[in-house]
Amino acid sequence: MVPLHGYLVVSALLFVIGVTGVLVRRNAIVILMCIELMLNAANLSFVAFSRELQNLSGQIFVFFVMVVAAAEVTVGLAIIVTLYRNWKTIHVDEIRMLKG
Amino acid sequence: MDSAWLIPAFPFAGFVLNGLWGRRLSRKQVGMVACGAMALAFATALGLFWLLLRHSPDQRVWEPVYYTWMAVGDFSVNASFLLDPLTMVMVLVVTGVGFLIHIYSTGYMHDDPGYARYFAYLNLFACAMLILVLAGNLLVLFVGWEGVGLCSYLLIGFWYEKQSASDAGKKAFIVNRIGDFGFLLAIFLTFWTFGTLDFREIFHAALLRFQPGDGVVTAITLLLFVGAVGKSAQLPLYVWLPDAMEGPTPVSALIHAATMVTAGVYMVARCSVLYALAPLSMGVVAAVGCATAVFAATIGLVQNDIKRVLAYSTVSQLGYMFLGCGVGAYVAGIFHLMTHAFFKALLFLGAGSVIHALGGEQDIRRMGGLRRQLPVTFWTFLAASLAISGIVPFAGFFSKDEILFETLVTGHGVLYVLALGGAALTAFYMFRLVFRTFLGESHVDPESAHHVHEAPLSMAVPLMVLAVLSLVGGWVQVPMLENGKRLGRFLAPVFEDAEGLLTEGTAHGSHASLWTEGVFMALSVVVALAGIGLAYRWYVADPTRPERVAARFSRAYRWLLNKYYVDELYQAVVVELLKRLAETVHEWVDRAAIDAVVDGAGAFFRHAGTHLRRIQTGLVQHYALSILAGACLLILAALAV
Amino acid sequence: MELFLFVIFSLLTVGSAAAVVWHPHPVKSALFLILSFFSMGGLYLLLQAEFIALMQVLVYAGAVMVLFLFVIMLLNLKPRGEDRTAFKVRIRWAGPLALLFVGGVLTAMTGALARVAPAGAQGPEWVVAQGGNIRALGRLLFTRGLLPFEVTSILLLVAVVGVMVLAKKERR
Known part of the structure; x- marks a missing residue:
């Protein structure tokens, strides 16, 4: 049986990739994808701990995270569509009206 | 008795109605509301008076307490009234004369655009004055005191688009403030000394704890008198009253003759017990009163503005009232207050009628010969002039003579002589006014001469009622007769303690003989007649004479005409000095210190902002980076611990 | 066998995730993300979380990613030729920073991880008993x-x- 730490390392790596993506990519859709990566990293940890602690609550939690993520993606994509309609771009470095 | 609150409540309701909805009401409705409120107040006052008379004299004191106004630790003040004969007299005068003046105003102010505002102020004033006289403790009295001051300011500056009117309003307010400062100090000192502000408790405690001449009581009474000097326009704070003539004439009648300026006299009479314990203060009151009486009378001799002459005569007559209170003749002081309210209101209303008829002309040099055109005004004005000059059997005779006589029998010979001379001056300047206005040749501007018309009924009726009162008003206190002094008996329970203190130990508490009294009464009348006679000789028989006299004593004449240059003196000494001080403070404290700090703070943040705003790039990823950096710092901190 | 599958799935998951960030074309990024999600579903199976694995494939790799692809197609986004040198510069400091953060969290958790013990009553036998x-x-x-x-x-x-x-x- 693969130990808990194996899964945690995979989860950590996924999270690092997600954070890096959010910081380095300029395309809003890709940034949204990277956020999904981070959420999935958390999910993986949940499931791994669920098995380790022999408690199904972790999996139920993952279920809710998925619901929230689905809602978040739809709203996020709708915002991106609206952004594109107004600015003709979804590159976040070109959308910077709120600057001092 | 608990219904005493209704008396000020009616005018207040009138104020609210006219103040809030006056613009939507017709003039007739506004007048009905205002006069109706005063009529109801007067009716209530009469009802209470009747109830009061049904009690035996020693039980004629009611003290309705409505609620605890404030309670802080040991300090507690009730919203309470004090109803005794003295209050009753004042309430009747205020509501009665006030009612007549309200009616008169409906005619006088008929074409004024600020009709509703005027009546709202007038009702508010009546409310404040009634609170003042009904007050059961010093703080409630102070509320009324400040209320009348405010209304006075509002009404003097009623025609605020006129520079002189708004200046006069400000002057009245500021000069009154000086007096109020003393009054406020007196309240503090009273509380510190007695631990209460309730009149009856103060007097009770004062009688128990203090001997006559005690320093604290002297200080309190002197400070109270500072307040009275401001409100009642005595030397040296009288300067606001002549300028207050900028307001509408009925306002002058109501506020600056009949009621508000008498607040100081009322307050001194109310605190008679304290004054009786402070002989020094009594002396000051008497001296200031007498000096004012003569001083103002001399200025009144040469003024040419009809209202200004009356204003100085008001100052002078108030001086007589204080003289009466100062020599311990409180009844005489209040008596004169009452009769003065009648005839001075009448004089002002008569003057208003003349001004109204002449289309705003106030200079007596451009009047004359108005007797035929304004018969009602003439006869009523004449009645008032006879009353103020002190001719038997008009009201002023009885009251003024009582003050003079009491001054003499209490041993103030010098003051008596001065006051008698003042009476002669009073008769002279009043009849100068009568003669120049109503008799002799007409100097009326031909333009307005044929517009001259007698006052409408709404103005004439109050004049006639007041004329009757000026005649019979003195008969409630007739000397030398058995049972003649009805007012004195009515007021006796109020002044009992003070008079007990004053007569204690002095031998001459007994009465002077009837014969002496008669001689001095005759002397007063003779002096007054002499003044009238002189006025007749100068202004009717030989109209060129005054100019010759003025030319001969030109220096004295100029001093009088310029009112002894008191305004100029105040301007030079007080106002300029304060201005200089304010400028210095402005320069060094405001500009150099405070502004520097404030501006510096502003500049700091502005500079900080210009640099810090670069942090806000508008790039979401920068913000995300900051979040991550912050999270890293937190983790590192958690690891370090 | 299990360890072998774990390594395969882990490499696929992490590798395709990295490709999501790396690849300049959004459509290809999305496709790599689908691959990543599929292999994560494999990891869930290895963890005996069949239901979650199913959801992962149906909801994430299916519905959510269809939505992503749909929006990308709708907006008709082309790779804008993002400035790759700037991208590489950014990745050079953003990556280590993220690593520092996650490493820090893991380090902070080491104490807690050492105490993790199977205490729950819902072990595999119980799950089987539940059906x-x-x-x-x-x-x-x-x-x-x-x-x-x-x-x-x-x-x-x-x-x-x-x-x-x-x-x-x-x-x-």
């Missing part, structure tokens, strides 16, 4: 988790309404 993972989860979800479950329906409703408001063209 399998899906049945056990369903039972839990509709008893203890009923209220949150119903609340999520409100959340979804809000999301639906919100999306409609956002995507509606403004009437002029």
